[in-house]
Amino acid sequence: MTRYLTNTLFMLIGYARVSTLLQNSDLQQDALTQAGCEKIFTDKISGTVAERPALTKAKEVLRRGDTLVVWRLDRLGRSLKDLIEWMNYLEQEGIALISLQESIDTSTATGKLVFHIFASMAEFERNLIKERTMAGLAAARARGRKGGRPKKMSDEKRKLTVRLYKEKHHSVDEICQMMGITKPTLYSYLKEG
Incomplete structure (x- = not known):
C-alpha cells in the first residue's frame, strides 16, 4: 500500500x-x-x-x-x-x-506516546529486576554465601593447570582435554595467577 x-x-x-x-x-x-x-x-x-x-x-x-x-x-x-x-x-x-x-x-x-510509554515501562521493569537481583545478592552475601557458579576445580588442580601451561610441554588443547576444561576457563585460571 x-x-x-x-x-x-x-x-x-x-x-x-x-x-x-x-x-x-x-x-x-x-x-x-x-x-x-x-x-x-x-x-x-x-x-x-x-x-x-x-x-x-x-x-x-x-x-x-x-x-x-x-x-x-x-x-x-x-x-x-x-x-x-x-x-x-x-x-x-x-x-x-x-x-x-x-x-x-x-x-x-498517540502512537508516539504509546511507543514512549512501552519503552519507559520496559526500562522500569528492567531496573526493578536489576534492583531485586542486587538486593538478593547482598542478602546472600550477608549470610556468607557468594554468588556465581561453584568452582569446577580444586585449588590444587587449578595450580597444576597453570603450571602445565607455563611449562610449555603441552598445547592449550591438550591441557584443556586433560583437565576437562574449556579454553576460556584455562585463560581465566591464568589471569587469577
Whole structure:
C-alpha cells in the first residue's frame, strides 16, 4: 500500500527477523504483506547480533515520509536502548514506525506516546529486576554465601593447570582435554595467577 500526501509517494517498508535458520519467517512476512508493505527485508539471525544485513538494506531504502513496518518491536531492537536509538533515528529522518502486534503507529501523536510509554515501562521493569537481583545478592552475601557458579576445580588442580601451561610441554588443547576444561576457563585460571 503506497501512501500519498500532497502528490508525494511514500512507501511502507517491512522488516522481519527470525532468530534461527530453523524458524520460518512466513508468519511475519504474511502480516507485513497484508499491512501493505511493498518491500520486505528479512534477516535469519539472532537479535543479539548487532550486524543485521537485511535491516541495513531496509535502512538504506527508507526515505523521508516512508514507514518502517515490523511485526513486533522485538524484531527491530535487541534491547530497549537499541529500540530508542532506532526511534530517534527514524524521527530525525522523518520516517514513521508501525508495529503490528503492539498496534503502534508513530506517524500519530498517540502512537508516539504509546511507543514512549512501552519503552519507559520496559526500562522500569528492567531496573526493578536489576534492583531485586542486587538486593538478593547482598542478602546472600550477608549470610556468607557468594554468588556465581561453584568452582569446577580444586585449588590444587587449578595450580597444576597453570603450571602445565607455563611449562610449555603441552598445547592449550591438550591441557584443556586433560583437565576437562574449556579454553576460556584455562585463560581465566591464568589471569587469577
